[in-house]
Amino acid sequence: MNKSIIILKREYLTRVRKKSFVILTLLVPFLFAAFTILPAWLAMQDDTEKRTIAVCDESGLFPDKFENTEFTSFHFIPSEEFLKLKDHIAGSSFYALLFIPSDIVETSRAELFSDRQVTMDIKSMLSGKLETVIEAGKKKQIIDQAGIPDLEERLAAARTNIKLETIKVNEKGESVKSSTEVAMAAGYVAGFIIYMFVFIYGAMVMRGVMEEKTSRIVEVIISSVKPTQLMFGKIVGIGLVGLTQLLFWIIILTVIMTVVPAFIGTEEVMKQSQNMMAAQATGGEKNIALQGIEMISNLNLPLILGTFLFYFLGGFLLYSSLMGAVGAAVDNEEETQQFMMPVTIPLIFSIIILFPIIKNPEGSLAFWASVIPFTSPVIMMARIPFGVPVWELVLSMVVLALSIWGTIWVAGKIYRTGILLYGKKVNLKEILKWITYKN
């Protein structure tokens, strides 16, 4: 076993010290943070430039509708002055010139003159103001014509907004506020992370085995250690590389999420970003962010983290031992394709059914996919935030553990024969024969 540790150490250190690993490990959380925080932070950046806008109101509908704000002030001008100013706006002190024609109610058109491109904020602020006033005017006209008293109040009262609170009742009969959205997000993220890591790090095992085979160093190594020790050291070493990366991502992301808002000097950013995310997810209620945090803490976090670790390692062991066997069986990169296909199809299948399953985590597809070991690491993990019966979870875990044992046994057989076989194209039939070799 001591020699396995030496191998494990090499496999781990050479990969962790690689530039690509360091860059990816450090960069990804920043990119992720940038994509969530930056838009919110930018949206927070108020326009602080002082601007004066000249308004020429020929319709006479807006005499007191434009109120000066901290940064934007309005100056009403008569029509004659407007005609003069229109051509000389570049030299004037005005930022822009708003022309409201007398027939604005009929045409819904107004004009904004400026010597430069008017900012989005100003444009939408002005059109918003015009719309509100004209809409209110039209509405008032309709209400007056209808002649029904209190119509406006009654219409306002008819407006409805239903809030459906989901409450999960556990076995003890305690009710816990739950959120389908939060469970879906947690399930999707957990399942996807497992899929991604199993795929990337499984392929890394395969390439590692192939590197040793094609460079022929394997013959030197297995004259010192047993092939099983070499395979064990490699798989566990690379698995630890994956865990290290995940750990760093979590730590860095946590630090960014706590430090950056303080650094920018406002907690508003956080709120804003949470609001935006929540708004995107649910279509818009304001304080959902706070509810979301409450609901995340209502998820069974110890269970989720524990099972995540189990399925993360389980999925990795299962697939990486198979991919390691593929690496041992082939002679070059091109040949890997035909064997990688059958190995990765169940993994890809599980990511395809991931979304249907988090939409219906109780169905029979969900059940079978979370028991079959080739899909269970991704699928069971996606279901756990919704709550899974204990017997199903135990069944899934036992099946996975037994399958890992069986897969490693089979992969070990293929591996031992394959790594010493050079320059021979093998097919599936041949590989099946290796499994029956005694050694």
Added chain:
Amino acid sequence: MELFKATDVIKDYAGHRALDRVSISVREQSVFGLLGPNGAGKTTLIRIINQITAPDSGELSFMGRRFSSQDISLIGYLPEERGLYKKMKVGEQAVYLAQLKGMSKHDALKSLKYWFEKFEIQPWWNKKVEELSKGMQQKVQFIITVIHRPKLLIFDEPFSGFDPINTNLLKTEILRLKDEGATIIFSTHNMGSVEEICDHIALINQSKKVLDGNIHDIKEQYKTGIFEIETLAGANTDEVFQTHGFNLLEQEIRGIRKRIKFQKTNGESNNELLYKLTANLELCSFREVIPDMNEVFIQVVNQANQKRK
């Protein structure tokens, strides 16, 4: 004393017998040549000695006791298909492989320093293997093979890919290791180097051992009664050869001398032969032609293959 002994080793691969009751015995502090054409089973036997594969049946003993998995750290192996991690630094890699052979890091560093100085490759310690020339890589690989001072060294085609200078360096080192007490199993097709460094050989052909023994005994055994003599250019040799029934193989006039190569047909001793020749000819030189290993190899393999047919 025997360092390694294999008795009646059999190894089958699906439908193919790679080794058929092969026995070899390697004496301590000797160079043992393992010869045979491609695909004869040499690599399989070497892999069995390295415990990379196990024989289906047969006895293996090492230093007078049963061969055990612990003995692997007393063996150094330079495979025919050589390779190192291309992206790993030379020194780091050498330490790693020495550790896998059971050395401590401290001992490995100390020993490596000695060898790197000896081969004058210290500046390469921190270079990646892929930056080294092929000859350099071979040197590194040789050092890795011998670094843990193994009792038994196995070299599979050690000289392939080496230039003559490095071949010579390697030969000297191998013989020096033998003098220091190591036992060497040496597998090659290069019969010239076999004659230079081997004490004993075994020849394997089509999974069976067809010949083994001391290299000089074998050559003696395979001599075919061919002689080379020099006499005066004017001597009437034809008549002499006809009366004695010698087979004339070659003759050549060189100045005042005539060189003749012939094969005797009766079982007379060298002295009797000399007597017959000196009775009729003025002899300037007389030499019995001993076959070189190349000829022995070809003869034995052809004989064995014919017997099979």
